[in-house]
């Protein structure tokens with residue numbers, strides 16, 4: 001046992017192939033490697049291809065600089081996800097590629113041997129792969145604990161008629177352990193539909209049903225959240241299996257290329273702007289917004305008269321709709337606002353000139369915004385973003401709603417943006433953000449909850465690996 005304990009743990013890490021998953025996985029890889037883990041980080045070919053295209057060269061080993069500058073043992077490889085990317089490929093063929101990769105690594109006799117898998121909770125095959133290869137099974141959840149808790153209890157939502165019935169109930173949900181009360185409109189978009197409107201036999205639903213059954217078999221679950229912010233949901237989950245809140249998983253290290261689009265540098269533009277004068281607008285990496293809505297938001301930004309940086313991915317409306325901004329928008333915005341296709345968000349929003357964030361409520365954006373003390377204007381578009389908005393607007397009171405449904409008007413945008421950016425009308429929001437920010441920053445100090453949880457996870461996982469190795473080798 002002692003010999004097994006003294007061996008370095010070697011974890012394979014596989015993020016879900018989306019920007020909002022790859023970024024926290026990279027940060028977690030660096031953190032684990034700094035705590036003595038050997039990491040084999042696996043990106044899909046399509047993610048690697050995107051990163052390379054954004055950099056206009058083959059990105060090569062994305063960890064090479066982190067490895068040499070900080071002496072970290074992080075190895076990098078890619079695996080086929082059946083390019084071009086599809087959910088069907090993820091559901092049906094991806095595990096075979098992962099299986100082959102692990103077999104190859106084992107045969108190669110890598111030192112130290114692979115002993116652990118840290119896979120995204122949305123993967124449906126983790127327990128099968130871990131059982132086959134005798135790996136400790138760690139699930140990494142990149143959204144709030146509340147969202148995990150709701151998916152975890154899908155069976156309750158179904159048996160109570162709030163999900164998967166012909167006419168879902170519309171009253172408040174008050175029976176999910178750790179969730180005092182939640183309105184059905186605050187559920188994740190996948191759970192807001194009734195059987196009358198949507199076929200839940202599609203690939204997306206198959207993934208959901210399977211993934212949240214499979215996570216229950218994980219040895220450990222890591223959540224990119226903070227214990228103090230989500231104590232009730234976390235306690236409910238922790239009563240079922242070992243769940244560790246270790247967030248926010250950020251790294252000061254920005255040497256690992258992760259962006260899927262070429263970044264614009266906004267530093268020069270922000271240089272002479274007064275403190276807290278600029279609104280930052282981004283809808284993340286994944287969601288699409290209708291052309292009509294984009295046009296309304298564009299007019300609203302002009303009407304507000306406030307300076308802004310607007311991140312608009314080329315595919316924001318759809319890959320086949322290139323001209324979505326109203327005619328003359330760029331001319332009218334000149335001198336006051338810029339549009340970029342992508343930027344280094346953490347660098348931009350930590351600039352003192354930024355005063356508020358119009359966001360789709362992606363979980364990373366919320367954590368990063370809180371970290372920078374920015375109040376939020378919420379425009380959720382899909383999946384967890386509706387539930388995340390509940391946390392922001394109702395529970396923590398650090399943001400306001402842009403509108404109830406997706407349909408937004410230019411006047412609403414203008415009025416809401418002015419309310420958010422005006423120091424007087426947003427003073428309460430700003431003081432609440434400071435309180436939440438305190439929890440978040442305290443959590444990652446040496447005695448903070450996330451750091452303590454992380455260290456106890458590291459200890460536990462080492463024990464579990466050692467016990468597994470002893471079993472396999474027939475030692476007691």
Ligand SMILES: O=c1ccn([C@@H]2O[C@H](COP(=O)(O)OP(=O)(O)O[C@H]3O[C@H](CO)[C@@H](O)[C@H](O)[C@H]3O)[C@@H](O)[C@H]2O)c(=O)[nH]1
Nearest residue numbers: 020023142284285286311342343344345346362363364365
């Ligand atoms: O110009 C930009 C825009 C974004 N980002 C970064 O990209 C990430 C975006 O993540 P997130 O805000 O979570 O949004 P999505 O990319 O949309 O993330 C997906 O993954 C998240 C975590 O699972 C979910 O909460 C979201 O709903 C889902 O859409 C963040 O780290 C941002 O800093 C940049 O670096 N530059």
